[in-house]
Amino acid sequence: MQLGIFCSVIDNYGDAGVAWRLARQLRDDFGQDVTLWIDDSGTLAAFAPEVRADAELQRFSRLTLRRWHRPQPHARDREALAHLDVVIEAFGCGLGEPWLEALAGRRPPPCWIHLEHLTPESWAEEVHGRPSPHPRLPLTAWFFVPGFTPRTGGLLRERPLLETRERFQGNPAEIALFLDRIGQAAALGTRRITLFCYADAELGAFLAWLASDPRATTVFVPPGQPRRALARSGLELGTRALALPGTPHVRFVPLPMLAQDDFDRLLWSCDLNWVRGEDSFVRAQWSGRPFLWHPYRQEGNAHLLKLDAFLDHYLAAAPAALGDSISRLFRRSNRGEETPQDWVALWQQRALWQAHCRRWCQLLAHQEDLCTRLLDFIARNAIK
Ligand code: TRH
Numbered sequence: 437m438q439l440g441i442f443c444s445v446i447d448n449y450g451d452a453g454v455a456w457r458l459a460r461q462l463r464d465d466f467g468q469d470v471t472l473w474i475d476d477s478g479t480l481a482a483f484a485p486e487v488r489a490d491a492e493l494q495r496f497s498r499l500t501l502r503r504w505h506r507p508q509p510h511a512r513d514r515e516a517l518a519h520l521d522v523v524i525e526a527f528g529c530g531l532g533e534p535w536l537e538a539l540a541g542r543r544p545p546p547c548w549i550h551l552e553h554l555t556p557e558s559w560a561e562e563v564h565g566r567p568s569p570h571p572r573l574p575l576t577a578w579f580f581v582p583g584f585t586p587r588t589g590g591l592l593r594e595r596p597l598l599e600t601r602e603r604f605q606g607n608p609a610e611i612a613l614f615l616d617r618i619g620q621a622a623a624l625g626t627r628r629i630t631l632f633c634y635a636d637a638e639l640g641a642f643l644a645w646l647a648s649d650p651r652a653t654t655v656f657v658p659p660g661q662p663r664r665a666l667a668r669s670g671l672e673l674g675t676r677a678l679a680l681p682g683t684p685h686v687r688f689v690p691l692p693m694l695a696q697d698d699f700d701r702l703l704w705s706c707d708l709n710w711v712r713g714e715d716s717f718v719r720a721q722w723s724g725r726p727f728l729w730h731p732y733r734q735e736g737n738a739h740l741l742k743l744d745a746f747l748d749h750y751l752a753a754a755p756a757a758l759g760d761s762i763s764r765l766f767r768r769s770n771r772g773e774e775t776p777q778d779w780v781a782l783w784q785q786r787a788l789w790q791a792h793c794r795r796w797c798q799l800l801a802h803q804e805d806l807c808t809r810l811l812d813f814i815a816r817n818a819i820k
Pocket residue numbers: 446447448449450451452453454483553632658659692693694695696697699712713714715716717732
């Protein structure tokens with residue numbers, strides 16, 4: 437099949453991150469021809485070093501990347517549209533009438549998928565797979581909602597992912613090699629934490645816990661928002677690693693944006709990952725390591741409902757005391773209200789937490805991944 441994915445970058449890295457991962461997996465695991473139209477290749481290039489930010493069209497074997505000029509399809513876009521069997525509109529980016537008209541002119545029209553944001557909430561099951569006919573054009577959009585249960589669109593998970601992760605985590609030499617390659621050999625032998633939070637995260641309790649805990653710790657800090665959150669707590673990170681005042685055993689290390697596959701390796705090599713949004717959240721779960729999630733802030737605190745819904749899934753089979761501590765930290769941290777004691781209490785149960793994360797990852801991996809469900813869905817419902 438020929439699949440087209442349309443992605444508009446709203447902010448941060450998540451929109452481009454999910455679209456790129458989806459495109460690559462459709463190509464690599466399923467041998468599909470994929471064209472990704474994206475309106476901001478610069479954001480993609482930040483974590484996909486093979487991408488040139490200024491190019492109109494680039495090919496990566498069966499994956500074609502096109503700059504998306506939203507108002508009108510150019511002649512070369514029309515030519516590409518004419519071959520598409522499936523059009524995936526990511527995150528309600530809105531294709532716009534001229535693009536839809538070009539698609540509607542086709543006989544039969546291509547299958548049109550609305551790929552929604554991942555949600556752990558129960559409405560995912562209700563909306564997933566529903567059709568929505570266009571009011572005027574002979575086109576039907578199908579809602580595809582990623583989620584945590586078999587009756588949703590599932591989660592992105594490449595075929596070799598867990599095996600590759602298992603080999604990596606079971607091989608200290610590979611971890612050492614990776615850390616060395618990203619210039620972080622000094623982090624070997626220390627407790628390692630990734631801090632990929634939003635700028636408004638309250639870090640006071642986290643920093644106080646680290647300062648009070650005698651273990652040598654390295655905190656990896658990606659660019660942008662995590663650095664701003666640290667700066668608000670009084671730690672201005674430049675280009676060099678810094679320690680907390682009076683606590684030289686805790687080092688904060690600025691990292692550049694890593695390629696998406698190296699970002700995975702970073703999560704795999706850490707003892708704890710503080711993640712956000714949608715894609716880093718899912719990758720933290722595939723890492724099998726303890727994580728704290730800060731969902732993307734939404735109006736009316738809708739993100740807190742998402743968080744509660746996630747905790748219901750994630751903690752359903754957790755030992756009671758561990759579940760209480762995780763739920764307390766996640767909920768309070770997302771309101772900026774956690775205390776150092778919340779961190780201490782959870783970290784004391786670290787071995788249990790680690791075991792729970794591995795079990796949770798295995799449980800999720802028993803379900804079909806998102807791409808498998810998407811291609812099945814297209815074959816069963818949408819392409820007749
Ligand atoms: O960056 P995010 O916060 O993105 C989003 C957007 O804000 C979006 O509008 C919103 O709708 C969504 O969150 C919920 O978080 P996310 O989803 O975790 O995406 C980060 C991506 O960046 C992910 O694909 C991993 C990638 N990444 C790297 O590849 N290398 C890196 O070094 C880092 C730090 C991230």
